Amino acid sequence: MADLEFSRLVEFYERIEATSSRLAMTDLLVALFKRTPAEVIDKLVYLTRGTLGPDYEAPELGVAEKLAMRAVALALGVGARDVEAAYKRLGDVGSAAEELMKRSKPASILEFLGGGAEQRPLTVGEVYDALLKIARASGPGAQDTKITTLAGLLKRASPREARYLLRMVTGKLRLGVADMTILDALALAFGGSRSARPVIERAFNVRPDLGYIARVLAERGLEGVKEIRITVGVPVKPMLAERLSEPGEILAKLGGSCLAEFKYDGERVQAHKRGDEVLLFSRRLENITGHYPDVVEMVREHVRAGEAIVEGEIVAINPDTGEMLPFQELMHRRRKYEVEEAMERYPVSVYLFDILYVDGESLIDLPLPERRRRLEEVVEEGERFALARSKVVRSPEELMSFFEEAVAEGCEGIMCKSLGSDSIYQMGARGWLWIKFKRDYRYEMTDTVDLVVVGAFHGRGKRAGTYGALLMAAYSPEEDAFKTVCKVGSGFSDEDLLQLPKLLEPYRIEHRHPRVVSKMEADVWFVPAVVLEIIGSEITLSPMHTCALGRVRPDAGLAIRFPRFTGRYRFDKGPEDATTEEELVEMYKRQRKVAVPRAPAGEAA
Numbered sequence: 001m002a003d004l005e006f007s008r009l010v011e012f013y014e015r016i017e018a019t020s021s022r023l024a025m026t027d028l029l030v031a032l033f034k035r036t037p038a039e040v041i042d043k044l045v046y047l048t049r050g051t052l053g054p055d056y057e058a059p060e061l062g063v064a065e066k067l068a069m070r071a072v073a074l075a076l077g078v079g080a081r082d083v084e085a086a087y088k089r090l091g092d093v094g095s096a097a098e099e100l101m102k103r104s105k106p107a108s109i110l111e112f113l114g115g116g117a118e119q120r121p122l123t124v125g126e127v128y129d130a131l132l133k134i135a136r137a138s139g140p141g142a143q144d145t146k147i148t149t150l151a152g153l154l155k156r157a158s159p160r161e162a163r164y165l166l167r168m169v170t171g172k173l174r175l176g177v178a179d180m181t182i183l184d185a186l187a188l189a190f191g192g193s194r195s196a197r198p199v200i201e202r203a204f205n206v207r208p209d210l211g212y213i214a215r216v217l218a219e220r221g222l223e224g225v226k227e228i229r230i231t232v233g234v235p236v237k238p239m240l241a242e243r244l245s246e247p248g249e250i251l252a253k254l255g256g257s258c259l260a261e262f263k264y265d266g267e268r269v270q271a272h273k274r275g276d277e278v279l280l281f282s283r284r285l286e287n288i289t290g291h292y293p294d295v296v297e298m299v300r301e302h303v304r305a306g307e308a309i310v311e312g313e314i315v316a317i318n319p320d321t322g323e324m325l326p327f328q329e330l331m332h333r334r335r336k337y338e339v340e341e342a343m344e345r346y347p348v349s350v351y352l353f354d355i356l357y358v359d360g361e362s363l364i365d366l367p368l369p370e371r372r373r374r375l376e377e378v379v380e381e382g383e384r385f386a387l388a389r390s391k392v393v394r395s396p397e398e399l400m401s402f403f404e405e406a407v408a409e410g411c412e413g414i415m416c417k418s419l420g421s422d423s424i425y426q427m428g429a430r431g432w433l434w435i436k437f438k439r440d441y442r443y444e445m446t447d448t449v450d451l452v453v454v455g456a457f458h459g460r461g462k463r464a465g466t467y468g469a470l471l472m473a474a475y476s477p478e479e480d481a482f483k484t485v486c487k488v489g490s491g492f493s494d495e496d497l498l499q500l501p502k503l504l505e506p507y508r509i510e511h512r513h514p515r516v517v518s519k520m521e522a523d524v525w526f527v528p529a530v531v532l533e534i535i536g537s538e539i540t541l542s543p544m545h546t547c548a549l550g551r552v553r554p555d556a557g558l559a560i561r562f563p564r565f566t567g568r569y570r571f572d573k574g575p576e577d578a579t580t581e582e583e584l585v586e587m588y589k590r591q592r593k594v595a596v597p598r599a600p601a602g603e604a605a
Contacts, residue, residue: 002037006122006157009044010164016175020514022480025177029185036124038218042211043128045182050173052132054209056235056285059135063146063169065093071147072097072166075154076104094166101159119156127153131169171506174527176514180480182210190217203228205237205427208285230362232274232307235281237428239354241415243436243583245447245590247396247403250416253432258416259368260399261390262406263436264351265327266315267572271299273308284574291333294343298350298385305358305378312352312388319347324410328568352379353388353415356425368423368433392419403437413438430477430580447587449474449560449579450570452482453504453530454513455522457489459497466497467504471522472534472563474547476581482528483581484518485547485558486536491565504530517546528575533568536560539588548585558584 012032016025029048036044051058069083072093076083078100086096130153137145150169154162167173183204187197203213203225216224230236244250251258268283269292278296280289289296295314303310316329332346333339355375356364363371372390379387389406393399399416406414417423418433426433438448451472459468469489473482492500507527512518515528541552542559549557570577 003123003125033189042215045211071150075151094163098159098163240430241434247399257394264313266313302385309357311354349384351388364425456524475578483547486560486563488563531570531573533566537562
């Protein structure tokens with residue numbers, strides 16, 4: 001089987017790591033993909049993402065720094081204290097191994113590797129297969145297997161190969177390469193131009209597996225990618241919604257009428273059923289089947305189809321009264337252990353609102369009224385498994401009345417959905433076919449937004465030793481970038497302040513991330529990953545922030561005034577699911593009643 005020497009991949013990683021330009025990064029990826037044999041391009045893409053597969057089924061490596069340092073000591077024949085000292089000084093186990101290998105005498109290394117015999121160079125396929133073996137090791141001898149397998153790789157690695165091997169295995173590769181950048185590079189490498197991007201992106205929305213898509217492209221080109229279809233067991237990218245706060249404006253956007261649905265305060269779930277087999281996926285496409293054995297049983301019992309993909313919301317309920325509980329209560333179900341106990345203490349109900357596939361037929365291109373009819377045909381409702389409460393409304397008064405009914409029942413608000421002939425299921429897209437009308441938006445003083453932590457500032461006084469404030473950013477889908485919108489230091493409890501450094505440490509990097517656009521210089525920078533819910537008094541103009549820079553005034557962006565953490569960690573959301581730059585522009589427009597031009601798709605805001 002054709003393969004690629006790992007040293008070639010490392011050369012590209014060094015060049016990618018050295019640039020903060022997304023265009024340069026894309027060009028490097030294009031060159032890399034063109035040089036990679038089709039047989040291993042899927043493995044190369046996974047390694048570049050820092051995973052061993054697609055998000056919905058990638059195994060975790062489970063290698064902490066201490067275990068990695070033991071492998072380094074074993075591979076180099078040095079003392080554990082020597083490795084630990086280098087690690088403490090450099091702050092990176094990969095850099096520590098590289099330095100130790102460079103310091104070792106060439107003769108002694110050759111002797112250690114087998115009497116001076118020439119070593120066969122590592123390949124991408126070998127590295128991937130070894131890391132997969134490490135990830136899958138389990139049982140009593142798992143730790144020894146992980147250490148010896150990793151040490152075996154390190155014995156054959158050059159110093160710089162060792163640096164990247166150890167960053168991969170400890171989950172700290174941090175090249176700054178996002179999925180959207182990989183899609184652009186695949187379009188250029190195998191489609192000839194960026195015009196191929198929509199075809200590839202649609203395939204990615206149907207099957208969010210960049211390694212698989214890269215291999216199909218390398219072997220069969222764009223025609224092969226066009227044949228990728230929705231498949232039971234493989235989650236599709238969820239459809240997203242815009243937000244508005246006035247019933248009249250919502251109905252105007254949706255053509256005068258809409259399907260209004262209760263917006264439940266729970267965890268969004270995509271349930272896949274094939275016979276008796278049921279898989280559950282979160283909004284972030286994580287496999288959450290193990291957390292909800294009761295939901296699995298409900299889907300088996302109430303979804304009357306051989307094969308189906310349905311979407312809904314899992315909501316925590318009070319076992320004594322049946323009343324819905326806030327989202328935070330549901331997080332008790334996110335356990336690896338004592339699942340049965342958690343299921344008894346924190347029971348749930350399921351409310352379905354869409355169907356994407358049934359018995360061999362994809363429904364994503366059907367309008368919503370037809371999908372809703374098919375959902376009603378397939379689902380047999382029960383006490384804790386039902387369709388989301390909904391109503392067709394045709395006036396602002398009806399919409400407001402239904403909204404108040406939803407809030408009184410314990411919901412966040414309502415979802416307003418288009419009933420038009422174009423009301424398809426837009427995978428991975430945020431559009432005006434779905435509009436959120438949430439309880440928070442009725443308050444004059446505050447709106448809640450979901451923002452991404454991109455930096456931090458050291459605390460002083462009582463906050464010495466932790467972070468005093470976090471730099472928060474909104475997401476720009478057009479630029480695939482995160483733009484700063486506020487610096488938040490309020491709303492954190494003492495426990496929050498104690499845990500924040502630990503929570504953010506896995507994402508800490510030495511410089512501003514390539515996807516972060518900031519005028520401010522943080523004390524600490526992070527990979528955009530952690531999403532927090534933030535509340536503020538109003539959205540204002542600011543020369544210090546880059547969100548919507550130049551959209552309202554040439555020298556100013558948008559900022560949130562008096563921001564405060566609500567206490568809600570949005571672990572259910574990925575960074576790309578955060579509040580968008582365009583949403584903040586729309587919120588500012590409604591707040592200020594000013595006309596702000598909408599940026600054309602694909603152009604910088």
